[in-house]
Amino acid sequence: MIAIIDYKAGNLGSVARAINHLGFECRITHNAKELLGADRVIFPGVGSAGQAMQDLKRMDLDQAIYDLYESGKPFLGICLGTQIILEESEENQTACLGLLPGTVKRFPMPLLSDGGKYLKVPHMGWNQVKLKRLHPVFKDVAPESEFYFVHSYFPAPKGVETIIGTTEHGITFTSVLGKRSLIAVQFHPEKSGPPGLTILKNFCLWEV
Amino acid sequence: MLSKRIIPCLDVRDGKTTKGIKFKENIDIGDPVQMARFYYEEGADEIVFYDITASSDQRDIMIDVVRGVAEEIFIPFSVGGGIRTIEDMHRILLAGAEKVSVNTAAVLNPTIISNGANAFGSQCIVLGMDVKKVKTTNKIPSGYEIWIHGGRTSTGIDALAWAKEAEKLGAGEICLNSMDADGTQQGYELELTPLISENVSIPVIASGGAGNINHMYDVLTKGKADAALIASIVHYGTYTIKQIKEELHARGVKMRMAW
Numbered sequence: 001m002i003a004i005i006d007y008k009a010g011n012l013g014s015v016a017r018a019i020n021h022l023g024f025e026c027r028i029t030h031n032a033k034e035l036l037g038a039d040r041v042i043f044p045g046v047g048s049a050g051q052a053m054q055d056l057k058r059m060d061l062d063q064a065i066y067d068l069y070e071s072g073k074p075f076l077g078i079c080l081g082t083q084i085i086l087e088e089s090e091e092n093q094t095a096c097l098g099l100l101p102g103t104v105k106r107f108p109m110p111l112l113s114d115g116g117k118y119l120k121v122p123h124m125g126w127n128q129v130k131l132k133r134l135h136p137v138f139k140d141v142a143p144e145s146e147f148y149f150v151h152s153y154f155p156a157p158k159g160v161e162t163i164i165g166t167t168e169h170g171i172t173f174t175s176v177l178g179k180r181s182l183i184a185v186q187f188h189p190e191k192s193g194p195p196g197l198t199i200l201k202n203f204c205l206w207e208v
Numbered sequence: 209m210l211s212k213r214i215i216p217c218l219d220v221r222d223g224k225t226t227k228g229i230k231f232k233e234n235i236d237i238g239d240p241v242q243m244a245r246f247y248y249e250e251g252a253d254e255i256v257f258y259d260i261t262a263s264s265d266q267r268d269i270m271i272d273v274v275r276g277v278a279e280e281i282f283i284p285f286s287v288g289g290g291i292r293t294i295e296d297m298h299r300i301l302l303a304g305a306e307k308v309s310v311n312t313a314a315v316l317n318p319t320i321i322s323n324g325a326n327a328f329g330s331q332c333i334v335l336g337m338d339v340k341k342v343k344t345t346n347k348i349p350s351g352y353e354i355w356i357h358g359g360r361t362s363t364g365i366d367a368l369a370w371a372k373e374a375e376k377l378g379a380g381e382i383c384l385n386s387m388d389a390d391g392t393q394q395g396y397e398l399e400l401t402p403l404i405s406e407n408v409s410i411p412v413i414a415s416g417g418a419g420n421i422n423h424m425y426d427v428l429t430k431g432k433a434d435a436a437l438i439a440s441i442v443h444y445g446t447y448t449i450k451q452i453k454e455e456l457h458a459r460g461v462k463m464r465m466a467w
Contacts, residue, residue, distance in 0.1 A: 014278065017278055046331060121409055124210075124380070124411050124434075125211060126211040126213065128209075191282060194467055195466070
């Protein structure tokens with residue numbers, strides 16, 4: 001069974017609908033025991049880092065997430081779920097889970113393109129991911145594929161070993177990161193059309 | 209680098225679209241779920257639904273439409289029309305929409321923007337603006353005025369000031385409709401659109417006036433729009449979305465070409 005971690009952060013239903021559409025069963029849950037019993041786990045989220053960390057702690061889910069990471073089960077972070085696996089976020093100056101070393105930073109303002117045009121924040125819309133190395137979750141995803149992003153903060157992992165893919169928006173930021181059984185994406189695969197669905201399907205079948 | 213978005217807009221009344229697709233025999237014309245699926249497969253980057261149902265007791269039909277669409281398409285879609293309260297927003301988002309758009313309700317009660325952004329995040333809250341060109345006055349220095357109630361009531365509010373205010377309140381995006389250009393098929397409003405887009409940091413979707421691909425090229429380049437809303441030119445089969453994207457891409461506009 002695939003568990004989707006429910007900590008009241010955003011629309012978990014769209015992740016569940018995409019997983020079901022692909023023919024996999026999933027359960028949205030905030031029960032730590034149920035999460036630890038799942039075969040694989042998705043950690044989604046929209047909203048602010050401060051609120052998310054408060055909710056995770058209040059619901060005693062922070063320890064469950066450490067345990068899940070240690071267990072080596074496939075673990076997928078999405079958007080805010082990706083950011084708060086790092087050590088700390090500039091958003092509300094929040095101490096985060098620290099599964100991977102690094103921080104979460106805000107896009108600098110003003111943000112300019114190569115051609116000197118002003119870019120907008122939030123980074124909202126479709127953009128590409130340049131893979132730094134191959135990963136089973138990106139199998140059969142064409143390199144020119146685009147994914148749906150919506151965020152004002154971005155993951156800034158420490159060191160290069162956890163960086164899997166990067167994206168350009170005025171700056172080059174890490175949009176895919178991971179280590180062992182953990183893979184985390186800044187975009188929304190559940191809203192990224194067929195290539196996003198391919199990523200979710202690969203995750204559902206991933207044998208670490 | 210972000211792609212510019214092409215967004216078909218569907219008006220829905222009592223659960224049926226008011227304009228069907230004319231060129232595709234096997235589509236159940238008027239079924240918003242089928243139409244959304246069709247545009248999704250054609251490469252639409254997002255879809256906008258406007259619920260123009262007149263009677264409020266018929267609004268539950270729209271919730272069913274949203275649920276149906278969410279099962280079929282895996283790109284963002286937004287729903288506007290008749291959203292008056294945080295509870296209205298909640299029901300639409302829970303049914304599977306990515307975003308809700310508010311227009312009249314936000315002008316009458318701007319806190320719906322901040323309350324909505326606090327409850328669901330700014331990325332969910334789109335400000336719809338219906339704008340008409342007027343004489344520049346002290347009260348309306350930009351020369352563009354906000355109208356509400358589907359464009360039937362003037363407000364005396366300056367469009368540029370309102371866009372900035374809504375951004376401060378927490379709107380995540382603006383859907384900017386020029387009432388002067390709307391329905392003309394003579395091109396988007398190319399003065400209003402950059403005026404708003406260059407003075408807010410949130411994305412602006414240009415709406416009203418699309419008659420051909422050149423119009424879309426203009427608004428996405430000179431017009432500084434982040435996205436272009438289209439209706440008739442795709443509903444009536446003048447162009448397919450794929451055709452539009454291929455031509456804009458060939459002319460150097462960054463488009464999402466693989467899906």
